[in-house]
Amino acid sequence: MTRFTKPMIAALLMGGMTAVAMPAHAAKKEAAPVTGIDQKNLSKNGRAALVVAQKAEAAGDLPGTLAALRAAEQAGGLNDTDKMFIAQMKLGLGNKMKDEALLTEALTSSLDNPLLPAADRSKYTRVVADAAIKRRDYKTAVAMYEKMIVAEPNNPDNLLNLALIYRDLKQTPQAIATLSKAIDARKAAGTKAEESWYQTRLQLAYDAKTPDVGSASEALVTDYPTATNWSNVLNIYRDAVNADDQLNLDTFRLMRAAGALGGERIWQEYASTALEKGLPGEAKKVLDDGIAAKKLTGTKPIEKEIASVAAPKLKADQASLPGLEKDAAKAPNGKTALGTGDAYYGYGNYAKAAEMYRLAVGKSTGVDQATANLRLGAALTMTGDKAGATAAFNAVTGTPRAQLGKYWLVYLGQKA
CATH class of the missing domain: 1.25.40.10 (Tetratricopeptide repeat domain)
Incomplete structure (x- = not known):
């Protein structure tokens, strides 16, 4: 009788668990300068520097504008209002010049300033995080998302993006834990997280062989009980526990009940396992059902062999x-x-x-x-x-x- 080896099972898993389409990290948006900062609190030095910079900008001299702002910073003696106006001018320059580094510098300076309004702080933090991701500065990206999560601990999108960063950093335990929080946050808000979130959590747990495989797989088939998910989950289970024939038989019975036997190979293995365990009736029934479902042809050598061995035993077995x-x-x-x-x-x-x-x-x-x-x-x-x-x-x-x-x-x- 043909044996089905673990490498064959592993190949099935790789074919069944398709790449998961996760939401991309939030796209970078142009950060708008803030309004409402009171100019009367500008220092004498700060006001003078800004006048020079504004004249250069009005003349279309953007490099000259930036040089005037940097000169003011180097001279020192600036208060928070001065620093905020300078950062905001840099922000405008960065947008005009399409200078990513200058934009990040301006946004970071603004975030460090206590005068930045709360409404803008979240937006600025996100843009800095996205820019950091783009340049693969994951340390900064993590720090920014952690700040956003402190401000909005139940925001599932922020949790998701932080989980993706942890994934990219190969920090699997943190990725799984944070993705779980994102899924729970969606549920708490009365909506179900996307299927891909569950699939990615399971894929991370399975690849790293962590104890989270059980809970992650249960959650996937609980909230998204498709035949494909059931098949993937139960094949992952078989592979993870190195199932013997008896455990395979038990697993195949659940797969069959859930309509999740999948492709030809699993149907063949189920029938073969049943026959080897002395169950010709189950072997024959699986073959018949597989042919009816067009998963088997009945003409493959292994299928013909199972049928030829099982058929003569049925009458005596039942009797x-x-x-x-x-x-x-x-x-x-x-x-x-x-x-x-x-x-x-x-x-x-x-x-x-x-x-x-x-x-x-x-x-x-x-x-x-x-x-x-x-x-x-x-x-x-x-x-x-x-x-x-x-x-x-x-x-x-x-x-x-x-x-x-x-x-x-x-x-x-x-x-x-």
Whole structure:
């Protein structure tokens, strides 16, 4: 039987998790000079310097204007009003001369001045931050966005842009934490963050192998339960925990329920895994469903091999189930009950499967309780018993199945 290797799974993940289109850093806007600064507070030196600069500007001598302003700064003895007028003249010059460095200098001087009105402070800070990003001065950009967040702690766009800067700096923990705050801020404001925010958070967590993968993936499929997101999340889960065949079987069952088996390879792997675990009915059903969904052709060598091995076993396998039920009831442990439940699940008899899984849980020995409870929850989900399924999934503990139980709970909450 063909084996599906981890590199093949990794390749699938790379193909499935497409590049996320995130909002760009805020575009630079022309910063307008402020108004309302009282000229009567100009010092004698400051007033004289400004007169010289204004005459040069009126004559169209922009370099001369800047030289007069710099001369005044070098001479010293300026008060806050002088400095504000000089900074504002520089701002106007920067806009006229299209001089990014001069604009940043003027804006930074204005931000350092206590006379800058609060209404302008936020705008100026953003423009300085965007200019810093443009020249890859991330230290300044971070400082500016942190100031904006202090002023507006629940502004999701500011939080998003700071998260993107942290991402660019490869400061992944800070990027994830800040992006989470941005998503929460959107929710607090009564709107849902864009899907790309959730996807990027998950991609960051997955690439860095941080513990945030679980919560980030749950949030994505909770708020954006598309087939693609479910497929990506569950394939990431399989890869992250290095799932064995038994855990793969459990994961494939959720993918199938969520309509998230994706492309040909996962359908083939699911059918192959089911057959190898002694479940010809489930293997045949997966092949049939894949062909009906046009995900499989039925003509590929692996598909023909699975069908040829599974078909002769179906009649005897189904005929053996009533006897296995009796054996399971008398058995000292839950092993036979678990296996019989698996067979019933594969044939779509979820009520009988639930009976067997419940018996396996009750016998407590001979089976992994996390596996038994997880499969009991899955069978009850398929029968529509939400309360019973919820209780079973909540009883799943330990790594790695507890996380899969959480994914099932998310899916259960989405079922009509």
